[in-house]
Amino acid sequence: MRPHDIKTKIFLDSGDPDETRQVLDLLGFLDGQTTNPSLIAKKLTGKTKKFTRDELLAGYKHIVQEVASLLPQGSVSIEVYADHQTSADEMARQAREMFAWIPNGHIKFPTTSAGLAAAEMFIKEGGRVNMTLVFSQEQAAAVYAATLGAKKGDVFISPFIGRLDDRGEDGMSLIKNIIEMYKTGDSHVEVLVASVRSLDHFTQSLGLGADIITSPLKILKEWADSKFSKESAGGGNKLQTIPYQEISLEKNWHNYIITHELTTVGVQKFADDWNKLL
Ligand code: G3P
Numbered sequence: 522m523r524p525h526d527i528k529t530k531i532f533l534d535s536g537d538p539d540e541t542r543q544v545l546d547l548l549g550f551l552d553g554q555t556t557n558p559s560l561i562a563k564k565l566t567g568k569t570k571k572f573t574r575d576e577l578l579a580g581y582k583h584i585v586q587e588v589a590s591l592l593p594q595g596s597v598s599i600e601v602y603a604d605h606q607t608s609a610d611e612m613a614r615q616a617r618e619m620f621a622w623i624p625n626g627h628i629k630f631p632t633t634s635a636g637l638a639a640a641e642m643f644i645k646e647g648g649r650v651n652m653t654l655v656f657s658q659e660q661a662a663a664v665y666a667a668t669l670g671a672k673k674g675d676v677f678i679s680p681f682i683g684r685l686d687d688r689g690e691d692g693m694s695l696i697k698n699i700i701e702m703y704k705t706g707d708s709h710v711e712v713l714v715a716s717v718r719s720l721d722h723f724t725q726s727l728g729l730g731a732d733i734i735t736s737p738l739k740i741l742k743e744w745a746d747s748k749f750s751k752e753s754a755g756g757g758n759k760l761q762t763i764p765y766q767e768i769s770l771e772k773n774w775h776n777y778i779i780t781h782e783l784t785t786v787g788v789q790k791f792a793d794d795w796n797k798l799l
Pocket residue numbers: 534555557679681683684715716717735
């Protein structure tokens with residue numbers, strides 16, 4: 522049973538169904554799970570020397586189906602393969618295939634022009650999406666605009682806070698800014714805090730009222746050890762606050778600044794981790 526006073530949904534960030542089982546034992550509930558190419562590659566590394574593309578995809582499908590069977594009421598995020606050459610049509614094609622793997626999937630697309638175009642198409646077809654590798658408020662506005670018309674629950678946005686912290690920017694302030702900006706909209710996009718690196722990230726996200734947090738097993742263990750604390754230790758980090766920007770949600774999504782250096786690097790890293798297994 523989830524603690525009755527926790528409104529935020531708690532997801533596990535992992536490509537390993539054994540960890541799903543551990544969290545269910547530990548917490549007694551789990552609202553969903555997010556995967557990505559790096560996490561799946563980590564799980565499949567060492568199973569066999571190299572995979573064909575079909576074998577690798579079959580390995581991903583197998584993992585996702587096992588997780589979905591453990592979380593029948595939850596959501597399981599599955600990420601398309603994308604490098605900087607992958608077209609929107611190709612991402613949408615993969616999305617249709619992956620979405621059919623399980624009844625409770627959300628498809629992750631990178632928050633790039635091609636990824637947003639694919640998500641726009643996929644939402645119109647009745648799909649569910651999780652827009653990943655988000656590092657700016659402008660990207661969050663673009664996600665909102667590209668998915669207008671979707672119903673609540675069908676669109677997640679994943680800002681990666683740890684990777685902003687890594688370069689001295691306060692990722693948590695981006696979460697705060699996106700939540701603030703979305704108050705001016707129709708609430709169809711749910712904010713899913715990703716790249717969580719500490720219990721403090723976790724508790725601060727609870728405090729901000731994020732819709733969803735996805736967290737590695739290690740942090741969920743720390744949260745359980747803290748007796749499901751909602752208090753942030755707070756204070757004292759030397760990170761640069763990201764200032765709030767007044768951004769209208771009313772524009773066409775093509776008119777926002779979509780590029781971000783960390784998104785570019787992140788797309789490449791996911792593709793590289795995947796390709797290493799081929
Ligand atoms: O959910 C996305 C997350 O897995 C990224 O985390 O630690 O690779 O920045 P990290």
